[in-house]
Amino acid sequence: MDYRVVERNAFRVLGIRRTTSNGGTWGIVKFDGTREKMEELTGQKCDLGLCFGFDSEDNNDYMCGVEYDGEDIPGYDYYQYPNTAWLVFAAKGTISSGVLGQTWKRIYGEFMPQSEYRQLDLPTIEKYIKWNETSDVCNVEIMIPVQK
Template structure:
C-alpha cells in the first residue's frame, strides 16, 4: 500500500452536490452514474477543471454528510479553489490538518473501492493513527474505465 503523509494549511473547495442513498448496492450506483453524466453534459465538470488549483490536482469526490440510519449521503464533485464561489457552486472549507494520501493504481473505479476497504481494515489498525472528523475525499486523476492501471488518490485526515 503506497501512501505519504502531509501537513496542509486550511484550504477550500468548490463544487456541486447531490443527495444519494447510502446503500449504493441497491440502485445508488446508477444514480451516481446519472449525476456524473449530467454534470459532464451541462459543463460543470469542465468549469471545475478550469478552476481547480492547489495541492489536489484532480476533481474531488467528497461525502460531506452521511446518515446510515436514514440511508442517505450528500456527495460533492468539487475542485480545490481559492476565491469567490461562482454562481451555482457551493464551498466547503477544510481546516489545517495532517493527511495521509493513499496512492491507487488499478482499474477505475473498483481499485478505489478496494483501497477504502484496505485503509480501514489494514492501515488504520497497524498505523498508530486514527481518522479525524474531517471528511475524507477521493482525488480523480485518471477515470478512464478502459485503462487497467489508472492512478487516483484517497485523502484521509488523521490524528
C-alpha cells in the same frame, strides 16, 4: 500498505454537492456540463471528490469539485478545510477490477484499526489523477484527514 503523510494549510473547495446512490454526483457533473463549467470558471481541473459520509440507506453525500480560493460563484457549494495532516494512499490499477473500492476496504479494514492515526471528522478526498473508462485505467489518491 504504502502511504505518505502530508501536512496541508487550510484550503477551500468549490463544487457541486449532492446525496446520491452509487457515486451519482460524478454522473451529474460529467453529463450536464457542470464539470466543464467549473473548470472554465476556475481554471482548475475538476479532480476532487469529497465524501461527507453515508446515510442509513447507503446514499453518499458527495461533492465533486476543484481547489479554489477565489470569490464565491453563485450556484456552487463550498467546503473549507482547516490546516491538517493527511494520510495519502494510491489506488492504481484497472477500474474493472474495483481497485478503488478495494483500496478503501483495505484502508478501513487493515490499516486504520492498527494505525497510530485517528481520522478527523472532516470529509475524505478522492483526487482523480487519471480515470479513463475506455482504457480501464484508475489512478486515484485517497486522502484521509488525521491526527496522530
